Amino acid sequence: MGEAIVITSGKGGVGKTTTTANIGTALALMEKKVCLIDTDIGLRNLDVIMGLENRIIYDIVDVVEGRCRLNQALIRDKRFDSLALLPAAQTSDKSAVTVEGMKNIVTELKQEYDYIIIDCPAGIEQGFQNAIAGADRAIVVTNPEKSSVRDADRIIGLLEQEDMTETPRLIINRIRTNMMKNGDMMDVDEIVQLLSIDLIGIVVDDEEVIKGSNTGEPVVLNPNSKASIAYRNIARRILGENVPLQSLEDEKGVLERVKRFFGIRS
Amino acid sequence: MGSLGEVINLTQEKKPLITIKGNREGITLIIDDEVPFQEALSELKDKLISTQQNNNGQAVSVNVQSGNRYLDREKREKLRDLIEEDNFFKVEGIETNVMHREEALRLREESEIKINNRIVRSGQILKVKGHLLLIGDVNPGGKVMATGNIYILGKLYGIAHAGYQGDRNTFIAASYLKPTQLRIADYISRAPDYESDGVYMECGIIDEKEDKIIIDSLQLLSQKRQEISGFERRMQNG
Numbered sequence: 001m002g003e004a005i006v007i008t009s010g011k012g013g014v015g016k017t018t019t020t021a022n023i024g025t026a027l028a029l030m031e032k033k034v035c036l037i038d039t040d041i042g043l044r045n046l047d048v049i050m051g052l053e054n055r056i057i058y059d060i061v062d063v064v065e066g067r068c069r070l071n072q073a074l075i076r077d078k079r080f081d082s083l084a085l086l087p088a089a090q091t092s093d094k095s096a097v098t099v100e101g102m103k104n105i106v107t108e109l110k111q112e113y114d115y116i117i118i119d120c121p122a123g124i125e126q127g128f129q130n131a132i133a134g135a136d137r138a139i140v141v142t143n144p145e146k147s148s149v150r151d152a153d154r155i156i157g158l159l160e161q162e163d164m165t166e167t168p169r170l171i172i173n174r175i176r177t178n179m180m181k182n183g184d185m186m187d188v189d190e191i192v193q194l195l196s197i198d199l200i201g202i203v204v205d206d207e208e209v210i211k212g213s214n215t216g217e218p219v220v221l222n223p224n225s226k227a228s229i230a231y232r233n234i235a236r237r238i239l240g241e242n243v244p245l246q247s248l249e250d251e252k253g254v255l256e257r258v259k260r261f262f263g264i265r266s
Numbered sequence: 267m268g269s270l271g272e273v274i275n276l277t278q279e280k281k282p283l284i285t286i287k288g289n290r291e292g293i294t295l296i297i298d299d300e301v302p303f304q305e306a307l308s309e310l311k312d313k314l315i316s317t318q319q320n321n322n323g324q325a326v327s328v329n330v331q332s333g334n335r336y337l338d339r340e341k342r343e344k345l346r347d348l349i350e351e352d353n354f355f356k357v358e359g360i361e362t363n364v365m366h367r368e369e370a371l372r373l374r375e376e377s378e379i380k381i382n383n384r385i386v387r388s389g390q391i392l393k394v395k396g397h398l399l400l401i402g403d404v405n406p407g408g409k410v411m412a413t414g415n416i417y418i419l420g421k422l423y424g425i426a427h428a429g430y431q432g433d434r435n436t437f438i439a440a441s442y443l444k445p446t447q448l449r450i451a452d453y454i455s456r457a458p459d460y461e462s463d464g465v466y467m468e469c470g471i472i473d474e475k476e477d478k479i480i481i482d483s484l485q486l487l488s489q490k491r492q493e494i495s496g497f498e499r500r501m502q503n504g
Contacts, residue, residue: 146406150388150406150407151388153387153388153389153405153406153407153408154387154388154389154407156387157387157388157389157390158389160387194403194405194423195405196385196403
């Protein structure tokens, strides 16, 4: 029986879809069976970032409305056999999927896959409600800036009212080391203290991420990029490994600057 | 203590329906609580007429004690009208040993401290009757409201509104204050437009002289709001 994790943020453009693609790919790299679900109906992106757009025949709305079987809509990844994608529809709107329909899909996928990673749309409306409906746990993505942290706080408040197996975990994405050092950007500690949930990873702003998105090759496949290592670490933490936080400093200080360790949750 | 006055008892019965006691401040009317209200009223009327002779122009202040009889608003009005009818007496107060259950419950609720252990996040509102003791932060965009005082063991970044039903004597105290807005009754103050540091262990309170909300150290409360120390205990013991 697998586990469903929703990637959400409230605010748009903070990197939910990129995070979903990279965590999913990283878990597949670690030989887990993974299925990604894009719930951003009408504005689907996950297939583009995964480089699988040309393979779409059926989508999630077709499954909910019974035009095809779930298995027919799943797209197998071109790199990993153990990775699949359930794409969103591009022509319908968010009300085409219901909470019930979503729950059924997730329950069915959990029989087959170890991890179901759900990419949530921005906002707190129906699309959000659908995305979190089947999830066992949640990861909230935020950027180190006020408006994004504010929305993350709102989302955490809503998630806390849901019936999940553990409290949401936090990813701080697009960190610019220089700005943070100069105090021009919110500090990691400051954000964690305000939101008071556990940090599961920090990802630096890395040009490789954008390149990867444009070529349909998630950055996590490139072992030399900092962002790639960050995503791999997050995947390992999801599996319960105890991985120290990546240093924000450049190469030299990696060992001295290890700041914090994570407790393993059972 | 000679001026404490005499007890006038004009009826022949053992237990008078109306007892009148005079003292320096005026007179006290004690109305027997076991007879029907109408009976007591008519008796009172007779008695008032017979005592008026003693009066020389100035209205005498009257305190009414109705013992274990519950007086609703209508009865209080009747009583007041009757006593003040001829302008010889002025009713200062009506005392009774009993209060309506609803009123008692309301009073108790408004004087209780409601303890909450959580984080009030953006978009959330925590609203209580009585005083609020929040163990946790109020994040930006979050809001806490109480009819009484607000005590925050944590950081206040959002909005706090004390005395939201209009009690200006309430205040807001927090371990760390950097609020978006402080509201007390109908007063509102907001954060300055420039970036500022918050303050530790301070409170927001209405300053009557300046007619606005001020933020000052918690010591101010021991001068301006002494009643908070004893108030809760007094209510618990009735």
